[in-house]
Amino acid sequence: MELDAIDLRILDELQRDGALSNVELARRVHLSPSPCLARVKVLETSGVIDRYVALANAKALGLGLNVFISISLTTQSKQSLADFEQRIVEHDEVMECYLMTGDSDYLIRIAVADMAALERFIMEQLTPIPGIEKIRSSFALKQVRYKTALPLPAAPLLSSKG
Incomplete structure (x- = not known):
């Protein structure tokens, strides 16, 4: 999907506040409510837009x-990776999980x-998962930056909708 400058403004506003009413969103992106809602x-x-969430x-x-x-x-092996992934996502404490190089x-x-x-x-939920060889933990001393909004491309780099 090609995004134009208005789509990018809509995304920027919704990434900042997904609970915006359509009327307020339309006002912020300089559209009337009906075309704004259609674009959303x-x-x-x-x-x-994948989903809307409240950030606790x-x-x-x-x-x-x-x-x-x-x-x-x-x-x-594919099977051992799949087995681990199936087990690790069952735990509410796991906020993110990445397969790494x-x-x-x-x-x-x-x-x-x-x-x-x-x-x-670690003792009750992680170590019982079969196939784990090594576990290493690191602690965040301070959160310097945390954001959920993705960087959006500059509008001029994208082609305009006809």
């Missing part, structure tokens, strides 16, 4: 410890309350 629907149905404050929920865990598996097979980020919760996660 196209962005949704085409998959450019981890610290307010008592989840102040961000832990990055590198995991190496004993084998890297380099020294480890996976990198996960978990959100837990404290070191005791981390120990429980």
Whole structure:
């Protein structure tokens, strides 16, 4: 899908505040509400807009410890990777999981309350997963930047809708 300058402005506003009313969104992007809503629907149905969520404050929920865990598996067969992925996504503490290149097979980020919760996660949920060879944890001392909005291309670089 080709995005024009108006689509990009709509995306920029919705990435900042997905709860905007259509009337307010239309005002911010200088459209009337009906064409604005039509554009949003196209962005949704085409998959450019994946979903709308509320971003909860981890610290307010008592989840102040961000832990990055590198995991190496004993084998890297398609089946062992699929088995691990199926098991790891079952855990609510796992915020992100990436298949990696380099020294480890996976990198996960978990959100837990404290070191005791981390120990429980590792001992009761992570180590029982078959095929794990090595687990290495790193802790975030400080969150310097956290954002959910994707960088959008500059409008002049994209062709205009006819």
